[in-house]
Amino acid sequence: MSERIFTAVGTRPVRHDGVDKVTGRANYGADLSLPGMLHGVVVRSPHAHARIRSIDTQAAAAVPGVKGILTGKDFALTNAKLGLGEGAMDLKDMSDNLLAREKALYHGHAVAAVVATSVTAAQEAARLVQVDYDVLEPVLSVDRAMEADAPILHESMVTQAHPAVEPAGSTNVAGRMELKRGDIEAGFKEADIIVERVFRTPTSHQGYIEPHACVVRVNEDGRINIWTTTQGPFLVRDATAAILGLDAANLKVTPSEIGGGFGGKIPVYLEPLAVLLARMTQRPVKMVMTRDEVFRASGPTSATKVRLKMGARKDGTIVAASASLYYEAGAYRGSPSGAGAMCMLAPYSVPNFFIEAYDVVVNKPKVAAYRAPGSPMAALATESVIDEIAQTLGLDQIEMRLQNAVKEGDRAPYGPPYGPIGFRQVLEAVRNSAHWKSPVAPGIGRGLACGFWFNAGMSSSATVTLGSDGSAAVVTGNPDIGGTRVAQAQMVAEELGIPVERVRPIVADTDTAGFTEITAGSRTCYATGMAVIDASRDVREQLRGRAAKIWGVPLDETRWEHGSVAPVNPSAERTALTVSELASKLAKTGGPIIGHAAVNPPMAGPAFAAHICDLEVDRETGRSRVVRYTAIQDAGKAVHPSYVEGQMQGGASQGIGWALNEEYIYSANGVMENAGFLDYRMPVASDLPMIDTIIVEVPHPAHPYGVRGVGEVPIVPPLGAVANAMSHATGLRFTELPLSPPRVLERITQGS
Amino acid sequence: MAIVHFSSTLTRHTGGLHQITMDAPRVHELLEALVARFPGLAYELEHLAVAIDGEVRPDAAYEALTSQSEIYFVPKIAGGFN
Amino acid sequence: MSKLHIETLVNGEPVEFLCAPDETLLSALRNGLGLTGTKEGCGTGDCGACSVIMNDRLVASCLVLAAEAQGASVTTVEGIAQGEALHPLQQAFLDEAALQCGICTPGFIVASKALLDMHPDPSEQQVRYWLAGNLCRCTGYDKIVRAVLGAAAKMRSAQA
Numbered sequence: 001m002s003e004r005i006f007t008a009v010g011t012r013p014v015r016h017d018g019v020d021k022v023t024g025r026a027n028y029g030a031d032l033s034l035p036g037m038l039h040g041v042v043v044r045s046p047h048a049h050a051r052i053r054s055i056d057t058q059a060a061a062a063v064p065g066v067k068g069i070l071t072g073k074d075f076a077l078t079n080a081k082l083g084l085g086e087g088a089m090d091l092k093d094m095s096d097n098l099l100a101r102e103k104a105l106y107h108g109h110a111v112a113a114v115v116a117t118s119v120t121a122a123q124e125a126a127r128l129v130q131v132d133y134d135v136l137e138p139v140l141s142v143d144r145a146m147e148a149d150a151p152i153l154h155e156s157m158v159t160q161a162h163p164a165v166e167p168a169g170s171t172n173v174a175g176r177m178e179l180k181r182g183d184i185e186a187g188f189k190e191a192d193i194i195v196e197r198v199f200r201t202p203t204s205h206q207g208y209i210e211p212h213a214c215v216v217r218v219n220e221d222g223r224i225n226i227w228t229t230t231q232g233p234f235l236v237r238d239a240t241a242a243i244l245g246l247d248a249a250n251l252k253v254t255p256s257e258i259g260g261g262f263g264g265k266i267p268v269y270l271e272p273l274a275v276l277l278a279r280m281t282q283r284p285v286k287m288v289m290t291r292d293e294v295f296r297a298s299g300p301t302s303a304t305k306v307r308l309k310m311g312a313r314k315d316g317t318i319v320a321a322s323a324s325l326y327y328e329a330g331a332y333r334g335s336p337s338g339a340g341a342m343c344m345l346a347p348y349s350v351p352n353f354f355i356e357a358y359d360v361v362v363n364k365p366k367v368a369a370y371r372a373p374g375s376p377m378a379a380l381a382t383e384s385v386i387d388e389i390a391q392t393l394g395l396d397q398i399e400m401r402l403q404n405a406v407k408e409g410d411r412a413p414y415g416p417p418y419g420p421i422g423f424r425q426v427l428e429a430v431r432n433s434a435h436w437k438s439p440v441a442p443g444i445g446r447g448l449a450c451g452f453w454f455n456a457g458m459s460s461s462a463t464v465t466l467g468s469d470g471s472a473a474v475v476t477g478n479p480d481i482g483g484t485r486v487a488q489a490q491m492v493a494e495e496l497g498i499p500v501e502r503v504r505p506i507v508a509d510t511d512t513a514g515f516t517e518i519t520a521g522s523r524t525c526y527a528t529g530m531a532v533i534d535a536s537r538d539v540r541e542q543l544r545g546r547a548a549k550i551w552g553v554p555l556d557e558t559r560w561e562h563g564s565v566a567p568v569n570p571s572a573e574r575t576a577l578t579v580s581e582l583a584s585k586l587a588k589t590g591g592p593i594i595g596h597a598a599v600n601p602p603m604a605g606p607a608f609a610a611h612i613c614d615l616e617v618d619r620e621t622g623r624s625r626v627v628r629y630t631a632i633q634d635a636g637k638a639v640h641p642s643y644v645e646g647q648m649q650g651g652a653s654q655g656i657g658w659a660l661n662e663e664y665i666y667s668a669n670g671v672m673e674n675a676g677f678l679d680y681r682m683p684v685a686s687d688l689p690m691i692d693t694i695i696v697e698v699p700h701p702a703h704p705y706g707v708r709g710v711g712e713v714p715i716v717p718p719l720g721a722v723a724n725a726m727s728h729a730t731g732l733r734f735t736e737l738p739l740s741p742p743r744v745l746e747r748i749t750q751g752s
Numbered sequence: 753m754a755i756v757h758f759s760s761t762l763t764r765h766t767g768g769l770h771q772i773t774m775d776a777p778r779v780h781e782l783l784e785a786l787v788a789r790f791p792g793l794a795y796e797l798e799h800l801a802v803a804i805d806g807e808v809r810p811d812a813a814y815e816a817l818t819s820q821s822e823i824y825f826v827p828k829i830a831g832g833f834n
Numbered sequence: 835m836s837k838l839h840i841e842t843l844v845n846g847e848p849v850e851f852l853c854a855p856d857e858t859l860l861s862a863l864r865n866g867l868g869l870t871g872t873k874e875g876c877g878t879g880d881c882g883a884c885s886v887i888m889n890d891r892l893v894a895s896c897l898v899l900a901a902e903a904q905g906a907s908v909t910t911v912e913g914i915a916q917g918e919a920l921h922p923l924q925q926a927f928l929d930e931a932a933l934q935c936g937i938c939t940p941g942f943i944v945a946s947k948a949l950l951d952m953h954p955d956p957s958e959q960q961v962r963y964w965l966a967g968n969l970c971r972c973t974g975y976d977k978i979v980r981a982v983l984g985a986a987a988k989m990r991s992a993q994a
Binding site for chain 1: 760762764795796801806807808825829
Binding site for chain 1: 864928
């Protein structure tokens with residue numbers, strides 16, 4: 001595989017959807033309008049925790065232009081679950097999240113929806129919906145949630161524990177899992193040094209720039225069309241149908257261009273409401289969230305508390321680790337604490353460990369997936385503690401990591417042995433990098449941190465059609481968030497030996513594309529890419545058949561050569577036919593050629609990354625600046641290196657924001673006080689330097705080109721890299737994010 | 753005979769065994785046989801994915817096993833949207 | 835409240851529209867004129883996705899009243915290319931892979947054009963501070979800054 005010479009894969013063509021996106025023609029979620037369209041607006045709870053006594057919609061209904069009002073009474077909670085590969089989705093919770101039934105569980109929880117002829121009328125009516133609340137004490141941290149006298153969010157909650165335990169009364173602990181290896185006590189006895197720290201990270205948001213938006217139209221025949229901005233059109237179809245008790249075959253979901261997701265555009269927030277409102281009024285209905293709503297009611301990621309105790313010998317060998325992870329799930333169960341537990345020691349070979357992970361509900365919006373869900377917060381703990389051990393022992397940061405780094409054949413903390421992985425190569429690349437070799441300037445702290453993430457497989461489909469002009473179209477069902485169309489076109493071009501500009505990549509609706517799982521889990525280039533490659537090879541096989549027909553020879557007397565079919569026994573009349581030549585004879589040789597493939601590959605070769613951060617700290621204000629940053633990552637095989645670099649740079653930037661400034665600031669009664677981009681401080685261009693990248697390529701054995709997922713792992717190292725840099729710059733250990741100026745200044749002033 | 757590995761959290765149901773070998777044509781039959789022998793595993797296995805030779809498969813029931821197959825049980829990744 | 839009748843110039847073409855007194859220029863462009871290339875990311879002037887050039891000034895169209903466009907000249911992302919010929923900034927964004935999801939791209943193109951119209955030879959730092967009003971969550975800005983600097987260089991050499 002490594003010897004394979006690529007022609008299209010590994011090049012940097014212009015993306016096919018690019019011109020539409022730089023000229024403003026590309027249509028995103030909020031860009032569609034239909035004749036006669038109404039506008040839906042959601043009424044949201046002003047309390048973080050409150051029982052809903054009654055809802056009076058009379059005054060709202062009287063507003064001119066109002067066409068309908070929806071409350072929790074208008075559709076029943078479903079008990080259905082939707083199996084979706086990376087974990088079944090509890091639709092009862094999702095349904096209750098769409099519109100609160102008994103209780104509002106966070107500030108911003110939807111309690112009603114109004115549809116009117118204009119946004120203004122709908123907003124005015126929404127203000128007039130009168131909800132009688134019995135306000136309850138909000139639970140705003142895992143510490144409070146787990147106290148014996150804490151208010152309980154869900155009276156019926158039972159801890160889903162692995163291994164199983166006897167249920168013990170009312171609880172806010174939605175889940176608990178353990179990972180163990182070896183003998184933890186014996187392990188710590190071997191240690192010359194033991195470091196134990198507790199780390200905290202705040203609630204933070206994916207921060208995609210495009211708010212959630214959809215348009216729904218019910219056709220005269222009852223079929224329902226949903227246009228929406230989503231990472232998973234099939235998921236929107238299936239979840240909406242199940243929540244509303246509809247036949248999924250009656251729903252067609254067309255994904256718009258998507259303005260960022262990072263996991264946050266996996267759940268449904270608006271679509272089922274818009275379907276109900278469209279059926280109620282028999283008019284198209286558009287719903288668009290405001291930025292305020294995006295912050296208050298869509299997917300943040302968990303605030304976390306992670307305790308890690310790690311022991312090592314003097315030479316840096318890690319001998320034992322014990323950890324407890326407490327992740328906020330938000331209002332309903334489902335934090336990524338389990339993934340955090342699986343990832344936190346994954347880069348290192350630790351003979352004895354015990355990790356327990358808790359999933360805890362609190363009165364905040366239900367967390368959604370966020371890029372490598374759960375891993376960054378766990379890696380912060382691991383990488384900070386390793387940094388401290390290396391520093392205390394006077395060991396080189398890279399040497400200590402290399403000494404413990406996993407290699408092929410070592411068992412992952414979650415069980416099976418690794419296949420070929422690139423972690424050591426990544427660390428070697430760090431050591432050889434210009435950045436690492438450069439001296440650290442005075443007043444600067446340099447931090448190193450590593451990260452691990454899986455590479456999801458799951459179902460994907462692809463269709464490749466060959467035109468009589470020798471061009472091809474490839475149809476898949478994954479919304480293109482960051483250049484996956486061009487990557488898929490490159491794969492078709494690679495397989496058929498035609499120019500990438502002659503391939504048209506198409507993201508299709510749920511009626512047109514074969515079933516395909518979400519654009520998430522670093523899976524699009526890997527899993528959907530495999531379907532694209534297989535579908536292209538199907539085309540190739542059919543082309544061989546056409547050549548055999550033209551030559552009047554059996555199929556096995558033809559063979560594929562890059563871009564053409566060649567006769568096994570050439571003669572004057574029988575010379576290789578190019579794809580274009582064969583395509584021009586399609587009608588004469590049997591009609592059009594369509595190749596298809598559907599796959600469900602396993603989750604295999606994971607991705608590793610390491611980041612280097614140079615941080616400058618102003619000791620008088622506590623303000624810090626990233627002055628140099630390098631991201632190193634094993635991509636397996638970079639299909640379009642520019643977009644791989646882009647994922648690495650984007651992940652680094654998001655992680656830097658998380659580490660330095662981003663956080664939900666809550667009032668005592670559970671109201672987010674900074675629900676806007678001015679106060680929820682994401683990195684802007686002037687906050688960052690250029691972000692250098694080094695792509696390492698250790699081929700993934702489960703993929704024909706060796707592709708590993710690249711989208712998620714680059715957000716795993718930054719929290720640790722920035723925190724370690726801050727520690728080295730100030731001489732103080734920082735264990736609580738964000739490292740915002742007030743917090744840093746306070747520590748510097750205290751001098752401890 | 754496929755080699756089945758049990759993590760420390762599962763050994764409480766296997767009488768302390770970390771590893772057994774078992775003859776089963778597919779994952780489906782393997783799981784049935786495991787639960788028949790160690791009934792306590794039923795609940796845990798329902799919530800775990802199967803890794804065959806290092807490849808994690810959430811939908812593994814009909815995957816064929818060979819005498820060399822190495823089986824591990826792996827937590828499913830919830831990813832924050834379940 | 836009766837609507838206001840506004841006459842203005844959008845991308846060099848005279849247009850008329852009716853708007854409510856409190857309607858934003860962003861809404862008039864998107865909903866009134868169907869120019870949906872200008873995006874709404876926040877509605878509070880913090881993200882720059884709605885950037886347009888009004889009378890040679892870069893503005894957040896979500897903070898401008900539609901009625902203020904009376905007699906003005908407005909340039910949106912749809913008016914940057916000349917027919918089929920992309921503006922050098924647009925071409926540079928494509929060549930440098932300076933967009934991922936693309937939702938912020940119209941705002942960046944418009945804001946960068948406003949910068950280069952005034953300062954044809956900006957430094958990296960000037961580009962970064964000028965574009966600090968435009969949020970991008972995907973790219974980490976690296977390739978955007980490179981694209982703007984690259985386009986500026988191309989435009990200067992084309993002029994020379």
